Amino acid sequence: MRLDKKIYNLLFVGLLFFGTATFAQDSGDSLNTVKIIGLKLHKGSVLIHSRDLRPIEDSYPTGIELDLAWHKISQKAWESCHCYPRLGAALTYWGYDNKDVLGQGLTGLFYLEPVFNTQGRVNYSIRAGFGLSYQNSPFDSISNPDNLSYSTYWGFPLQLGGSVHFRIQSRWMLNASLMYNHISNGGIRQPNKGINWPSIGVGMSYYLEEFEFKERAITDWRALGPLEKRWDFTLFLAYEEPRENLFLFSPGLEIKWSRQFARINAYTIGGEVMYDNGTGYVLETLGEAPNSIKAGLAAGHEFLLGKFLFSQQLGVYLSNPNPEHPQVYQRYGLVYRVDKTFNAGINLKAHGHVANFIDFRVGISL
Template structure:
């Protein structure tokens, strides 16, 4: 028995999740590093730490966003999640700019609608949970989780050829959630959530349709600090007169399609000029030069590819311009680029492309980069790289 026909949700749910902040395992993991760099407050500054353990049971549906999944999903999805979190109330920290979010690490286990074909999944992930609304007892939060996932039964040509959603044991796990917690005693809160989770390998190996699960969770949160939650207002970040020129080179590998088993090299160089609006956000413009051996195969429709056709090196080059949006969590930079192809020899599936990722300084001007390049909302390759930063006009506005 098929649960529901969600095929029309393909554009709405599957594709954005493939790129959403794949990227961003390093982003939230680096938040823990930021704690060590937070300056010590003086005696008049509030500094309170609240730590929690939250456990939820989750039940819901797998969204069959590809036709092959419609034939095999015959059960509901279920699982559980355990989180250990810390909320740091320190007016001198970067957390004060974001209304004191909860940051922690979690574990997930769940099913995907057919244990015989899709098996079960496990994930361990860092997360950040922002406040939508908070009183001393009630909090409404939105949560982003990004980490490593494990699929127990990936695609195997001999033993599990029907599984088109996972081709590797190791995957990227992404979770989005909206939760409500209510303090019912000194130590216990009742907790409920709505969650959307995704797991795939980011096009590193095909098939890679990935799996999306929408679910509802019920559970409890244990408070190690029995005091009620402080209701400190967030701190407004200082405005800046700061500009930055950032040059980043990155490299990665990917598989173009299930019909082509070859792994291709991909690389990019981008130059980004950034205006820092304040200590929290910045905007920028830039130029991309991308080289991808997979482009001639990934951008052409399968039925149009001529196996005897050869491609030249220039077919693998594309040029684009982009706008960037940057969020700064201490020294860490979470960025989103939206680009437009301006030069190419092979026509892209869409003229617009996104890139999302995280950057963190290794040395004062040397930047580590982790990001995902996509074709509109379908991931093309994950990339790692280094960048060099030139800053000037560092004085703050009065």
């Protein structure tokens, strides 16, 4: 299979990064964190969620994944979820099985993966990942008019799924996974219906040093402290490029209430208002008076993973002047808590299977 030159170069840089990170001296405490390298083969099937995507039906992507992870095995990590979570980076080459339309791609994902049942020979985990990707065959009205899935070389991949791990030796694991994968450009440029495909994967992973998952007491999570309750006040900035050389930035404010109800779970209720220049552009092209104010209410869920929050929300618009958008939307976010007050992260807003935009955000929690 012939690789696009840009993909080859990016793959080389990625491998160089993985090799450097793998063999560099560990500056952390090896008793608390263990490094892992892994290799996995994926096979998937593209989902057709719109009649416009018929040209890519019967496409079965194949992926080769190189994985580097840091497995947290400390008492503090255990107390966060009654599990041993790991943080990792996955570099995956994808052949989309439709080279004339979808081409090939390379994804780089940062992920969080809590691992459960670590005292047994068989354990299981849940993974949520977000990152950057490169695809070599975007939409072109002349050379590639059938590709309505993406229109930029760069995109934003999401991944959510689970894995089963079988410990065959002290450092070796056999892994099987089921993942849901999504790539789009975050609504930066149209068309942007995205590529959505579930995949199954089989691979091996190797721990770079001897370790053990210590058996620790299962305590009542309520005894570790009071329930986490907080108000989040967040400023965000979305970016779109509806046509070439037109760059639109849309600011917004979100206010959200979060309340913990289990060890790593919280529910959220909130609202947002934004000055959506993308909506203003759509109305102007339709010959209507521009109206850029959008507002909505949303309820959702958060995974509380130490300094990281992974959120999912379902919202309904209170004000939605954009005729191209339905009244219901979803949000998926990854936030890093610098401390108890300040945080920063990214968020994807979507309407069904179609991404609206990516935004970057900073906030305070009270």
